[in-house]
Amino acid sequence: MSGRSTDSLPQSRFAVIGGGISGLTAAYRLTQEVPQARVQLFEASDRLGGVLSTFQQQDLLIERGADSFLTKQPWAVELCRELGLAEELIPTNSEHRRALVLCDGELHPVPEGFHMMRPQRALPILRSRLLSWQGKLRLLAERWIARPSGIDREDFDDNLAHFATERLGHGAYARLVEPLLAGIFTADATKLSVAATMPEAIALVREHGTLWHREVSPGSEPDRSTSGARYGSFLTLRDGMSRLVNELAGRLPTSSIQLNKLARQLSRDEDGNWSLQLADGSMCGPFTGVVTALPAPQTAKLVEQVDSQLCDLLRRIPYASSAVVSLAYNREQVSRPLDAFGLVVPAVEKSRIVAASFSSVKFPGRAPGDQVVVRVFLGGALHPELVDLPESELQSIAIEELSPLLRISGAPLLVEVVKWREKMPQYHVGHVQLVDEIEARAAQLTGFALAGNAYRGVGIPYCIRSGNEAAHRLATMLKEV
Ligand SMILES: CC1=C(CCC(=O)O)c2cc3nc(cc4[nH]c(cc5[nH]c(cc1n2)c(C)c5CCC(=O)O)c(CCC(=O)O)c4C)C(CCC(=O)O)=C3C
Incomplete structure (x- = not known):
């Protein structure tokens, strides 16, 4: 490292392609790390934020995309604090912190202490109506199941369905693991990579031989340290997730944000400078460095002329689509108590919805006291055809499926439908090795960095980390040349 100060360098220019949370973070960090640089952010649509989009009407606050983020990975909460949003962060409500699972047409809670793939308490499992007696005994017997062969290898991977069924039995897999994880990752559990989505489960079995293991690290409560994910560790912003998007955008010079600019192709000249061709044919650049913060197939297209091998690797990450139908009702229209944060639907139930989240139970300030907001999810890897239906039909399906479950009468006060096409990367078996290669x-x-949810984590904190790291890589490169 020459340690050359960036102050002495001629003005450098950076392009960030993609104005979702990853690209916005990368652009913001670049302006921080290289203050004299000119940063241009190219966004194909007419708005920033990508899948973060808050919709407000009357006294309702509805998230079209992600509604919150986890604090276990620190990068999102750190960014919010840095942006002065500490006072705007709100936790989930303390009541009803659980999920329901649809089982033979009825809703039953996930047994307390069961998190994603990790059973922690026997009694609630024994009492649960989600599992048969055989299913319960099989789940309790997990600690005596032999460790999978090859688990000690660093590159061990398996599909979630096989791994979870072998460890926990078919009942627990089909009723507890598949619905939550397939919902979260919009995925087909028979293809989903355990190494990419649940590395902590592999680590537990590798080190302790059982998913029942509860780590007790000195000075921490076992319940906290063992949580794969707890509702206590979700945060959102009082005014919705768009607040974070707006705050980040507000830190960038207005002239740096270029909306309605669809990027078509990247190229590089002999000096290593980058140029960007837009879909309207115009050329932008030269740039010292470029961050792509797009879905992998779109980044693949951009780099086709620069590196066809990278292009081919990027094309190997598959994508799924989903639709979210948000519904608002008067509280008295909903007879079933909303005593949970949401419900998930196992694939074996053959429903046309994947999950539903009870937004007004989960967070304060989402609806007036006499109203409720429920978000219904459709599509995903298992029902790709649904996303092509017209919005009116998606709305009818959501209402038809949800109404008997929550015993809803009458029409909703408000409906908001959004389709997220090919937005969710599918971390299939082998994803970790594929991303290593990419x-x-x-x-x-030189001067190129990838960001986004396609590579090392789909959640918001991971997106923010990817933006931080992409910016840092380019800034470091600049200091080293
Ligand atoms: C449909 C859907 C998507 C996909 C949307 C789409 O693509 O269209 C999604 C995404 C995500 N969900 C995520 C994480 C979690 N979701 C949970 C709980 C829940 N998800 C639900 C639904 C969904 N969730 C529901 C109905 C619940 C229960 C009740 C409630 O809360 O409504 C729990 C608690 C589990 C427990 O501890 O029991 C966690 C930790 C992460 C981050 C992952 C990471 O970064 O690792 C992501 C991307």
């Missing part, structure tokens, strides 16, 4: 290849391209 990153190794991308690292060969």
Whole structure:
């Protein structure tokens, strides 16, 4: 490292392509790390935020996309604090912190202490109506099941369905693991990579031989340290997730944000400078560095002329689509008590919805006291055809499926439908190795960095980390040349 100060460098220019949370974070960090640089952010649509989009009407606050983020990975909460949003962060309500599972047409709570793939308490499992007696005994017997062969290898992977069924039995897999994880990752559990989505489960079985293991690290309560994910560790913003988007955008010079600019192709000249061709044919650049913060197939297209091998690798990450139908009702229209944060639907139930989240139970300030908001999810890897239906039909399906479950009478006060096409990367078996290859290849391209949810985590904190790291990589490169 020459340690050359960036102050002495001629003005450098950076392009960030994609104005979702990852691209916005990368652009913001670049302006911080290289203050004299000119940063341009190119966004194909007419708005920033990507899948973060808050909709407000009357006294309702509805999230079209992600409604919150986890604090276990610190990057989102750190960014919010840095942006002065500490006072705006709100936790989930303390009541009803649980999920329901649809089982033979009825809703039953996930047994207390069961988190994603980790059973922690026997009694609630024994009492649960989600499992048969055989299913319960099989789940309790997990600690005596042999460790999978090959689990000690660093590159061990398996599909979630096989791994979870072998460890926990078919009942627990089909009723407890599949619905939550397939919902969260919009995925087909028979293809989902355990190494990419639940590395902590592999680590537990590798080190302790059982998913029942409860780590007790000195000075921490076992319940906290063992939580794969707890509702206590979700935060959102009082005014919705768009507040974070707006705050980030507000930190960038207005001239740096270019909306309605669809990027078509990247190229690089002999000096290593980058140019960007837009869909309207115009050329932008030269740029010292470029961050792509797009879904992998779109990044693949952009780099086709620069590195066809990188292009091919990026194309190997599959995508799924989903639709979210948000419904508001008068509280008295909903007879079933909303005593949970939401419900998930196992694939074996053959429903046309994947999950529903009870937004007004989960967070304060989402609806007036006499109203409720429920978000219904459709599509995903298992029902790709649904997303192509017209919005009116998606609305009818959501209402038809939800009404008997929550015993709803009458029409909703408000309906808001959104389709997220090919937005959710599918971390299939082998994803970790594929991303290792992608990153190794991308690292060969001086002045190029990848960001987004396609690679090392789909949640908001991971997106923010990807933006932080992409910016840091380019800033470091600049200091080293
Ligand atoms: C449909 C759907 C998507 C996909 C939307 C789409 O693509 O269309 C999604 C995404 C995500 N969900 C995520 C995480 C979690 N979701 C949970 C709980 C729940 N999800 C639900 C639904 C969904 N969730 C529901 C109905 C619940 C229960 C009740 C409630 O809360 O409404 C729990 C608690 C589990 C427990 O502890 O029991 C966690 C930790 C992460 C981050 C993952 C990471 O970064 O690792 C992501 C991307």
